[in-house]
Amino acid sequence: MLDIKFIxxxxxxxxxxxxxxxxxxxxxxxxxxxxxxxxxxxVLEELRRERKAAARQKQASEExxxxxxxxxxxxxxxxxxxxxxxxxxxxxxxxxxxIPDPSVPxxxxxxxxxxxxxxxxxxxxxxxxAPHWELGESxxxxxFERGVKLSGSRxxxxxxxxxxxxxxxxxxMIDLHTNEHGFEEIYPPYMVKQECMVGSSNLPKFxxxxxxxxEDDLWFVPTxxxxxxxxxRDEIIPPGILPIYYAAYTACxxxxxxxxxxxxxxxKRGHQFDKVELYKYVEPATSGxxxxxxxxxxEDVCRKLKLPYRILQLCxxxxxxxxxxxxxxxxxxxxxxxxxxVSSCSNCGDFxxxxxxxxxxxxxxxxxxxxxxxxxxxxxLPRVLIAVIENYQQADGSIIVPEVLRSYVGADVIR
RNA sequence: GGAGGGAUCGCAUAGUGGUCUAGUGCGGGCGCCUGCUAAGCGCUUACCCUGGGUGACUGGGGUCGUGGGUUCAAAUCCCACUCCCUCCGCCA
Numbered sequence: 001m002l003d004i005k006f007i008x009x010x011x012x013x014x015x016x017x018x019x020x021x022x023x024x025x026x027x028x029x030x031x032x033x034x035x036x037x038x039x040x041x042x043v044l045e046e047l048r049r050e051r052k053a054a055a056r057q058k059q060a061s062e063e064x065x066x067x068x069x070x071x072x073x074x075x076x077x078x079x080x081x082x083x084x085x086x087x088x089x090x091x092x093x094x095x096x097x098x099i100p101d102p103s104v105p106x107x108x109x110x111x112x113x114x115x116x117x118x119x120x121x122x123x124x125x126x127x128x129x130a131p132h133w134e135l136g137e138s139x140x141x142x143x144f145e146r147g148v149k150l151s152g153s154r155x156x157x158x159x160x161x162x163x164x165x166x167x168x169x170x171x172x173m174i175d176l177h178t179n180e181h182g183f184e185e186i187y188p189p190y191m192v193k194q195e196c197m198v199g200s201s202n203l204p205k206f207x208x209x210x211x212x213x214x215e216d217d218l219w220f221v222p223t224x225x226x227x228x229x230x231x232x233r234d235e236i237i238p239p240g241i242l243p244i245y246y247a248a249y250t251a252c253x254x255x256x257x258x259x260x261x262x263x264x265x266x267x268k269r270g271h272q273f274d275k276v277e278l279y280k281y282v283e284p285a286t287s288g289x290x291x292x293x294x295x296x297x298x299e300d301v302c303r304k305l306k307l308p309y310r311i312l313q314l315c316x317x318x319x320x321x322x323x324x325x326x327x328x329x330x331x332x333x334x335x336x337x338x339x340x341x342v343s344s345c346s347n348c349g350d351f352x353x354x355x356x357x358x359x360x361x362x363x364x365x366x367x368x369x370x371x372x373x374x375x376x377x378x379x380x381l382p383r384v385l386i387a388v389i390e391n392y393q394q395a396d397g398s399i400i401v402p403e404v405l406r407s408y409v410g411a412d413v414i415r
Numbered sequence: 416g417g418a419g420g421g422a423u424c425g426c427a428u429a430g431u432g433g434u435c436u437a438g439u440g441c442g443g444g445c446g447c448c449u450g451c452u453a454a455g456c457g458c459u460u461a462c463c464c465u466g467g468g469u470g471a472c473u474g475g476g477g478u479c480g481u482g483g484g485u486u487c488a489a490a491u492c493c494c495a496c497u498c499c500c501u502c503c504g505c506c507a
Contacts, residue, residue, distance in 0.1 A: 041465070045476045052476085055433070055488040068487030193497095236462090365444080368462085 001355045002096055004034055004089070017099040020106050020316035030092050037085040044078045047071060094198065095205050098351040100316045101325040107315025113328070114315070119299070120308030122332055123391050130397070131335035132389040133266040136162060138397050139414060142267065153264065154256065154271045161414045165401070166274065166385055168408035170249050173276040173301055177378055181297040183247035183278060188227035190250055191218040199356030200229040201322040208257045220253035224277035225375045229352050232281060236368045237360035243290065244281040247378065249274065267382040268340065274381040280374040281358065284350065287324075287372035291347040295327050298343045298378045305402045307387045308332040310339065324349040331383065335390035340383040345376030 007014050011027055018025055051071050054064060105114055123129075136142030141162025147155040158166055177183040197203035197219050202210060211220035221227060228246050237244075252275050256262075263269035278297060282290045295311070302309040312328040319326040323346035330339035350370035353359070359368035392400040398415035406412055 038465075041476085045465075048476060051488080052436095056436080057433085057488095061487095065487040070487095072487070 001093055001351060002099070003354065004030075004093060007031070007096075008034060014096070014099060017316075018097070020100060021097055021319075022108065022317045023097055025092075025096050027096075030089065030096075033085055033089040033092070037082065037089055040078060040082050040085065044075065044082060047075050047078065051075065091204065094203075094355070097321045098324055098349060100319060100323075101347075104319060104325050105313065105315045107317045110315075110318045112315040113318055114313045116311045116313050116327070118308070118310040119303065120306065120332075122308050123334055125334065125393075125395075127395045129334040129390060129393060131266065132333070132386045135335070135389050135393055135397060135399065136267075139399070141165070141414065151271075154269065156267055156270060161409070161411070162385075164409055165388065165405070165414065166381055168405045169381060169384055169388070170274060170276060171408050172304075172405055173378060174247055174249055176301060176304065177247040177276070177278060177297060181245070181247075181278075181300070183245040183297075186224075186228065186231070186246045186248040188221075188224060188231070188248055188250060190221050190253075192221060192227055192230065193217070194219060196226055196230040196233070199233050200226045200352055201355060202226060205321065209255050211253045211255060221250060222254045223252050223275060223375075223377075224248040224250040225279060228277060228279035228375070229356055229358075229373060232358045232371075233356040235358060237281065237358070237371065239361050239363050239366075242281060242283050242360055242371065243286065246279045247276060248279070249276045266336065267386060268336075270382060276378050276381075278345075278376045278378040281360075281371045282374065283360070283362070284369070284372045287347050287349060287374060290372075290374055291325060291327075291345060294374050294376045295329075295345045298329055298345055298376050301379050301384075302329065302331060302342070304404045305384070305388065307384075307391055307402075309342070314344075320344070320346055322346070322348045322351045324351070329379070331387040333383075333386050333390045335393070336386070340386060342379040342383045342387070343377035346374065348373045348375070 002014065007027060007030065011031065015027060018027075051068070054068055054071070057064065105112065107113065133142065133144065137144070139161070141159055143157040143159055147157045150157070174185055178185050191213065194203065194217065197210065202222060203219075210222060212218070213220070227250070228248055231246070232244075252273050254271060254273075256269060256271060259269060267273075278294060280290055280294060299309070299311070309329055309331045312330060314323075314326040314328060326344055326346040328341050329343040329345070331342045333340050349372050352373045353370040358371050358373070360371050361368050388402060388405075389399055392402060394400065396415070398413050401409045401412055401414060
C-alpha cells in the first residue's frame, strides 16, 4: 500500500507510475475521499473534545444532559459517515500498485523485459530431445491420468524416482540456502487468515486466483511469501535484528483463473506445486543491494545444478503488484524448447510492510519505521524438475541425476 | 464438539458507570547523592491520526484483545468476533 500522504503530495509521480504499469486504477476518487475524510475528522474531534470536557464534570445538570444528548447524536452520525469514507478510501488504496524504481525499464508488456545475461551452454543433443511429459510417462515417474482422476485438470502425481527427485531438489535447495546463504528455515502454515492475504497484497485484488475454505474462512497460500510476510505482521522489530533472512518450503495453491487454457500440457502450471521461497526483512537503505544478493542466492541453485538459465529484468508492465523492481530467472527446457520462469526476485520496498504494519526501531530511542521486504523463489519445483528431466535426458530416455543431487536421490541415473 | 475462566503500558498486576487526565511493582532510560561491583533519591517510560512552529518543541483526538451497541458519561454494562488457559469428548 502506498502512503496516502505520499499520493497527496506526489500525485503526478504516482499517476505516471500507474501509466507505466498499464494499470487502470485512478487517483481522483482517492484524493476526493481523502479530503472529505480529513475535513470530517476535524469536525468530529472538536465534538469529541466537547464531550470529553463535559464528562469530566462530576455533576450533570439537566441542561448539560440535554446538550450531551445532542452531542452524542452528532458524534454518532459523524462517526458513521467517517467509517464509510475510510472504508472506501482503504479499499481503493489497497488496489493501487507499488511505484516502480526509476531503473526499471518502461514497457507495454512482457515482451519489453530485458535479458540481462545468460549463463551456461544450451545443451546440444544428437537426438531430438523429448518433452518432460513424454519422458515422465515413459519412465513411470509422472502420472498425469491418475492426477486428473483424483483432482481434475492441472493435477498430476509424481511416482517413485519422480517424487524422490523432487524431494531431493527441495532438500538440496533448503540446505544450500541455510548453510551457505544465511537463511533461517521456516515451516509455516499452508492456510492463513484473510488479513495475511491483505498484508502480502494478494487480497483484495487477486481473490480470483486463491483457494478459500468457506467453513473456517481460511485461505490456501499461493506462495510461502504470504506466511513469511505475515510472520512479523503488527510487530516492531527491535534494533540490531535486521536483516532477517527466511527460507521456507511449502506447497502452493493457485486457481490459475487468469491463465485459463494456458500451459495445460505437462507439469509447468498446476493448481498445486511446491516451491522453496526466500524472504528478507531489511533496513530501507539496503534493499537495493539486498535484491542483488537475493538474486545471486537463487542463481546459485541453477549453477550448482549446472542448468542453463538467463536473467530478465522485468519492465514496468510486468513487475508484480507489490514490487519496486524484479528480476526473473528462466531455465532452458530443451524438450519443450522454451525458457521457464523458475524464480521471480522482487524488492517490495515498504509496500507490504505498510499493509502488514511491519516496522523496526533503528536505534533504541528512535521512532519505529517501516522495513523493506524482498521475496524470491529459490526455486519453484515443477519447472526445475522439468529442466532437470529435459536437460539431463539421454537418447535411451533415461535421465542423469545432477551431481549435487546424487547423495539425496541415491542414484546416478533414473531409468 | 461441550462446560467454564481470561485478554489493561516491555513483564506482573489494581481498577465493576463520573474521583481514570488508567494506579502500583518490576524491568529499561536519564539524572542526583555516596570512598569502594551495593544501596538510596528524583524524573522518565507505548502506539496511531491530525494541527501549529525554521527548530529544541507543542495543541487536539483516538487506542484497556477486535468491532458494534447502551448512556449526558464506558476499562467498567450489553452483543458479536478473535485469541489464550482449564476440564470433558474425539483424534494422526
